[in-house]
Amino acid sequence: MATLLRKAARVSLSGSLLSAGGRPGRLYALSYFGSNSRNSSTSSKVKVDLDNSSGIAVVKFQGPPVNSMGMDFLTEMAIGLDKLELDKNCRGIILTSAVPKVFSAGLDIMDMYGKTLEHYELFWRSVQDLWLKLYSSSKIMIAAINGASPAGGCLMALSCDYRILADNPRYKIGLNEAQLGIVAPFWFKDSMVNTVGYRIAEESIQFGVMYSPADALKIGLVDQVVPEDKVLSTAKEKMEKWFDIPDHARQISKSMMRKPTIDRMLANRETDIKNFVGFISKDSIQKSLEMYMAMLKMKKG
Numbered sequence: 001m002a003t004l005l006r007k008a009a010r011v012s013l014s015g016s017l018l019s020a021g022g023r024p025g026r027l028y029a030l031s032y033f034g035s036n037s038r039n040s041s042t043s044s045k046v047k048v049d050l051d052n053s054s055g056i057a058v059v060k061f062q063g064p065p066v067n068s069m070g071m072d073f074l075t076e077m078a079i080g081l082d083k084l085e086l087d088k089n090c091r092g093i094i095l096t097s098a099v100p101k102v103f104s105a106g107l108d109i110m111d112m113y114g115k116t117l118e119h120y121e122l123f124w125r126s127v128q129d130l131w132l133k134l135y136s137s138s139k140i141m142i143a144a145i146n147g148a149s150p151a152g153g154c155l156m157a158l159s160c161d162y163r164i165l166a167d168n169p170r171y172k173i174g175l176n177e178a179q180l181g182i183v184a185p186f187w188f189k190d191s192m193v194n195t196v197g198y199r200i201a202e203e204s205i206q207f208g209v210m211y212s213p214a215d216a217l218k219i220g221l222v223d224q225v226v227p228e229d230k231v232l233s234t235a236k237e238k239m240e241k242w243f244d245i246p247d248h249a250r251q252i253s254k255s256m257m258r259k260p261t262i263d264r265m266l267a268n269r270e271t272d273i274k275n276f277v278g279f280i281s282k283d284s285i286q287k288s289l290e291m292y293m294a295m296l297k298m299k300k301g
């Protein structure tokens, strides 16, 4: 029976939950995925390593110093995720960092500072696109959070199905946008509400709270806190448990839970871009970002 279930689980619905939801999917070249037992691809900011025998792909962020989500990162992530989404050998994806102490510092502030309106529009569309790919992935997504994870870094973790955080009080996680004088957009907020519930999200987003591992566990922002050297192995063990569920049943259940949030973003996508461009290009907001960057540099020296 267990073998039968595993076989059934191998039958996966094609494409992300987005295409399962009846929207047109896009096709990308599968150049680097052959029939070897392991397929790796490294680009400058992201390394993808798919183990065909286990069905687990590890997506490692490798953009020192802080894995900030600039245009290169966003593009490489989008390409990597598209390829994995179409790869039948891949059943689960683990997001983690190769940079010590930082999972991701979130959106690259330099992409939101001193640029043209056209740049802001392209940048925001890419951020939306990455979230859509992560949140609507038909694969099992686990975040192995081995470092600090503010704002956009937290959003990537929130887009996963399961979150494991390293037990280090310096590795804080949360949507801290308000502390920078900017605002977490509605789909960041929705991702938080869907994870921790309305009341906690309400306080969390207004204060821009960054949670310690113990507090993140307490409010359900992460599902497990484990010693730092066990984060990746725990993620792999956990993935095996998720693999026990037949893919088609899990995917339909996931889609049922996430579709309203995804649909809301798709319906408001262009307005959201307009809001972002209008907001981020304000002098007062540019000033806040400038001061925040100066504060980060001062903290160092």
Ligand SMILES: CCCCC/C=C\CCCC/C=C/C(=O)SCCNC(=O)CCNC(=O)[C@H](O)C(C)(C)COP(=O)(O)OP(=O)(O)OC[C@H]1O[C@@H](n2cnc3c(N)ncnc32)[C@H](O)[C@@H]1OP(=O)(O)O
Pocket: 065, 066, 068, 101, 102, 104, 105, 106, 107, 108, 109, 110, 148, 150, 151, 152, 153, 176, 177, 180, 182, 183, 184, 185, 275, 276, 279, 280, 293, 296, 297, 300
């Ligand atoms: C009403 C309508 C609303 C519509 C929408 C409107 C607004 C848009 C909202 C947009 C949502 C934004 C999401 C984001 O993700 S914003 C980014 C938030 N991120 C942060 O606040 C993190 C800041 N960084 C840190 O806290 C720390 O760097 C750290 C991640 C904890 C790591 O600490 P540490 O190892 O000590 O490294 P350093 O602080 O020394 O940093 C090393 C260098 O990296 C630079 N850095 C850090 N973070 C960023 C970043 N996010 N972007 C760009 N650069 C970053 C830092 O300045 C250092 O640079 P240096 O070596 O040149 O000094």
